Amino acid sequence: MVKRVSIVENILSANDQLAANNRKKLDASNIFSLNFMASPGAGKTSLIERIVKSLADRYKIAVVDGDIATNLDADRAASAGAVAVQINTGGECHLDAVMLQGALKQIPLNEIDLLIVENVGNLICPSSFKLGTHKSILIASTPEGDDKPYKYPGMYQGVDALVVNKIDLLPYITFDMAYFTRGVEILNPNLITFPISCRTGEGINCLLNWLIDNLET
Amino acid sequence: MVKRVSIVENILSANDQLAANNRKKLDASNIFSLNFMASPGAGKTSLIERIVKSLADRYKIAVVDGDIATNLDADRAASAGAVAVQINTGGECHLDAVMLQGALKQIPLNEIDLLIVENVGNLICPSSFKLGTHKSILIASTPEGDDKPYKYPGMYQGVDALVVNKIDLLPYITFDMAYFTRGVEILNPNLITFPISCRTGEGINCLLNWLIDNLET
Numbered sequence A, B: 001m002v003k004r005v006s007i008v009e010n011i012l013s014a015n016d017q018l019a020a021n022n023r024k025k026l027d028a029s030n031i032f033s034l035n036f037m038a039s040p041g042a043g044k045t046s047l048i049e050r051i052v053k054s055l056a057d058r059y060k061i062a063v064v065d066g067d068i069a070t071n072l073d074a075d076r077a078a079s080a081g082a083v084a085v086q087i088n089t090g091g092e093c094h095l096d097a098v099m100l101q102g103a104l105k106q107i108p109l110n111e112i113d114l115l116i117v118e119n120v121g122n123l124i125c126p127s128s129f130k131l132g133t134h135k136s137i138l139i140a141s142t143p144e145g146d147d148k149p150y151k152y153p154g155m156y157q158g159v160d161a162l163v164v165n166k167i168d169l170l171p172y173i174t175f176d177m178a179y180f181t182r183g184v185e186i187l188n189p190n191l192i193t194f195p196i197s198c199r200t201g202e203g204i205n206c207l208l209n210w211l212i213d214n215l216e217t
Helices: A007-028 A044-055 A072-080 A097-104 A153-157 A166-172 A177-187 A202-217 B009-030 B044-056 B073-078 B099-104 B153-156 B167-172 B176-188 B206-215
Strands: A031-037 A061-067 A083-088 A114-118 A137-140 A160-165 A192-195 B030-036 B061-069 B083-088 B112-118 B135-141 B161-165 B190-194
Touching: A007 A097, A031 A044, A031 B153, A044 A114, A044 A202, A044 B083, A061 A097, A072 A083, A072 A114, A083 A097, A153 A177, A160 B161, A166 B167, A177 B073, A177 B176, A192 A202, B009 B176, B030 B044, B044 B061, B044 B073, B044 B112, B044 B161, B061 B099, B061 B135, B073 B083, B073 B112, B083 B099, B153 B176, B190 B206
Parallel strands: A031 A114, A031 A137, A061 A083, A061 A114, A137 A160, A160 A192, B030 B112, B030 B135, B061 B083, B061 B112, B135 B161, B161 B190
Antiparallel strands: none
16 A cells, blocks of 8 residues: 655645634734735835834734845834834745744734734745635735736635735836736635725725724624 | 655755756757746736847747746747747746756757746746756846845846846836845846836847847857
8 A cells, every 4th residue: 555645735734723723812812913915026015014104003013024034024014113023934935824823922912903914925825825814915016917817816816805006007007907807806706906006095095994894893 | 763855855956957958958959048037027928028029030939938827928929929838837836847848848949049938927936946948037127126136035146137127117116226236236246137128128129139149159
């Protein structure tokens, strides 16, 4: 008899268990939590800065930043007013539940209302690893092009909300919003979508209201 | 005695051997070959279209497109005038030497002068897997932000040339070229760099001249 060890499945199953533990910890402290995923440079950090600056007088916010290298993102989140923890993954292309577990130990959970996890900039790998957060948000960026839902279906299928950032650049690029939206609809029908510009602030209020709704329920 | 099997190292070593085989095959047919890597939406496909359209009357070009899903990119390369092969990786976040080996079997190598491989849109994983191509080119995109060399050092360290695309958007975004260049210099001193706009055509000629130089030597 040949024994086949399915290494990838075992890793994912272990990750799921740790993700469930993270969720329990977050729920015990009554924290609403988000996993922000996107390509490199889609605007995750800028959006987190906007959210923290807008909500910091009302809610206590923690940010966990995942990057291959540097503390640049956590520094920006901290400057904006959040409790910030940087995870440097070395070469790893995604965060996983173990990494978040470690980060949560560095946060005074009982003082926090909202946890935002900024995943590694990558439109593929992070979608396979649950962290235990309540909602996953994908940030698309208009200069990336309108074909991304078709080409990265796994990421678009697995998320609870979609932010379309850099709409201020639409006059200067080729981006067919109807084609983009059709792709999203096929993969994730009725996905709540927020077209925004982090640069100008356009559309940010709708996203903030959605966040506040989730924080208050 | 405990035996430890280093799976990742074994996979990479097997990949290196197959990459060397691919290189031999390419050299035997006197083909100059490039591996294009970038974030999703940085402009790999648009740049390949430009190159194929500009050089197709002078050289016979093959394009191998790696994507999670769809034939969109290979269709564009074929329309531009290349022999195009699409690899759909399923969920895989990068191309590897086995995938290129399979694609090369579908190309009439003795008729080809230039092979362009378009890797999966990902600023992390593709840098770990050699394909056997002669040169690796990274395409950065200005709306991704000026901090990318600092945050994705592995990719910037391993390439032979850098294209900075979408310079036509510089007036509308925040991008400190000196800060970006400083990051590149630390990781990959004297890296040959081509600032371009695929949209307007600015800077494309310098890149084409570099390609022709490599094709003629």
